[in-house]
Amino acid sequence: MAELTDDDLWRLYRQGEVEAFEALFCRHHTAVYQFARTILGRADQSEDVLQETFLALTRHADGYQPRGNFRGFILRIARNQCLNRIAARKAQRLALSQTGLEWIEPDSPEPHPPELAERNEDLAWIKAAVNELPHDQRQAIALLVYEQMSYPQIAELLEIPLGTVKNLIHRARARLAEQWRRTHQEK
Amino acid sequence: MTCPTTEAWAAWLDGAVPSPGREELAQHAAHCPLCQATLQSLRQVDSSLARLRPQPVPADVLMRVRQSLSPAAGHTGWPQIMTLEEVGRFMQLDDRQLDEIVEDLPAFELAGQIRVRYARLLEWIAQREREFTHQRTGSWVGRPTIGRDASSYSLKFESA
Structure with missing residues (x-):
């Protein structure tokens, strides 16, 4: 099935070929998971997003x-799943604050072995720094870096104007650069 | 000229600053050690970002997700137990055409109604595909797509 397009696979799946669904899963699961990891920063919730996206x-x-943009379609589902979880977290925080209790962010499970094996200091630093970006900047950077999307493609997926995408990415890079300078001056 | 913000330099590196501002910023950068340091940090960040690659999904996560999806993956929008009308729509046959094949279908009776299991229907179609290919080519190869008029395959198999 390697030579078939995503749209071909989708049509086959709709005709009952379960293998075509598996082929689509193989092609896109890494992108969905990485996107969720970058947006949510939590491995357990990213697993849920991966599962829910394909279930959806x-x-x-x-x-x-089928119009040749299956990756964009599936990432849009993943994005909505992420936004739902972010909204749920906010609602939990709000409910707790009204009771006078303090919200404590649950610990993310231990990083997986590939991450523990990360030996390149700069890469480890940039990954952590990207995860600290504000949500909207993080989304844009994730699509730019991991998905290698162009600015117009990002604008289409996030349903925001092209100028806003550029501003988000410039702000994100500026923030990362300032953080990089601070971190390396301290050393 | 006061030093531009880091964000302005990010836009400048991106080629997003039009002339004459672009040239003015270039002149400033040439003489300002502070902004040179800013540019250096931006280039460092850009270089690190360019080296980021998606991490593979951990094997245990992949296994759990696959397990949870496997029953759903078989669900393509059609019910597991189909009526004859649904079978007709699925195979793109009208009532008369459906009547011609109804006795061959892997059907069963339930409360006086004919029903077909979706999974069995797919097996039945696959079997007919194999038989059809064998009749046309004399070999057990080829795999026509489900749901097309058989005459559309004449060219495809002519030279086989």
């Missing part, structure tokens, strides 16, 4: 019209 495909099989 099976539940709303009529939702995708």
